[in-house]
Amino acid sequence: MKKAIIVTAIGVILGAIAGYLYYLNIGCDSGTCAITSKPLNSTLYGGLMGGLVFNMLVKSPKKE
Numbered sequence: 001m002k003k004a005i006i007v008t009a010i011g012v013i014l015g016a017i018a019g020y021l022y023y024l025n026i027g028c029d030s031g032t033c034a035i036t037s038k039p040l041n042s043t044l045y046g047g048l049m050g051g052l053v054f055n056m057l058v059k060s061p062k063k064e
Helices: 002-025 039-056
Strands: none
Touching: 002 039
């Protein structure tokens, strides 16, 4: 249980960093893009996606 939380938290942090870097390097200059027009939106979306992806890597305990 504790390992799953740690792995998911690492995924959220890495995803947030990746989302912000995406905003800086690619982003949307016109302001019409919903996710990449603002750094906060891009960072939060990246954190959400990173948490979901890293959470998939955690093996669930087997029920007996």
